[in-house]
Amino acid sequence: MHEPTRTRTTEPARYGDPVLYPTAIRQPAMPLAELPPGVEIVTLPGGYRALAYTQPAAPAVAPVGQPIPAWAKTTALLAPTLGGGIAAAGFGISYAAPGLIAMTDALWAAITLIAAGALAPLLLRAGRATGGRGGAPVQHVTQNISASGMFGRASGTLNNR
Template sequence: MPYEHTIQSATPATRYGDPIVYPTAVQHPLMPLAELPPGVEMVTLPNGYSTLAYTRPQPLAPAAVAQPVPAWAKTTALLAPTVGGGVAAAGFGISYAAPGLIAMTEALWAAIALIAAGTLAPLLLRAGRGATGRGAAPVQHVTQNISASGMFGRATGTLNNR
């Protein structure tokens, strides 16, 4: 049942000695229900009047008990700055080493090109010789005999071309 205000108007006494009639219900300023403070509610009394009254507060939900921090969480929290610092130091070092690393990669590519040229050159030369149609070149054997007597002796030798 909503709260309703009733007003009974009384005519004011106009002559001296007339009885004063008091209103049976007094109008109070309305307070919106949304603005009621906690613990105050609109109640209906047994005689039918509706009024504001303090009510017993509802019991609060039991507070959560603080749980201890697990050991793995403590370890992780302690390791996080260490790992982050290591990554930062590695990035700092790589930024200083970058010019040297670029030079080393260029030197490695040059070495790979030299090895590849040294490996492929004889194959290309043999293939080029066979492609002219002359056949294989004659094999030459060169032998050299050198002899020397003593530590500071003069060396003599022969060269045989066969």
């Protein structure tokens, strides 16, 4: 549906020309000054002009802004900081992951070394005690190693007693 177009101009002379429009209905033209308030000349979709009652345009009212609460400002300022901190932590963890894997491998190796050092004497004594001879004599092995300089060749002696 078409809305009429509002104009406040006088009717063109071509509509009043009996040569161009011999079948046009001739109505007396009303001066624009005599139009009552709320009445205007409108152009209809077919090109005809007519008088019509119009609604006065409502004045635009600007919305009244409300102040922003302090907690909202604080939250808005902290959100990027918190997000940046989380991003930095994730970035650091991604770089530290290979080192953490290596450290866990080293930790397991240290745990097995400690466990082997603690259990080895118990297993050796248990193995010697079997055989019915009682405990075997304890052997002492000493080793002396010396080297000259940082990259010098090491030499040493081994004593079994």
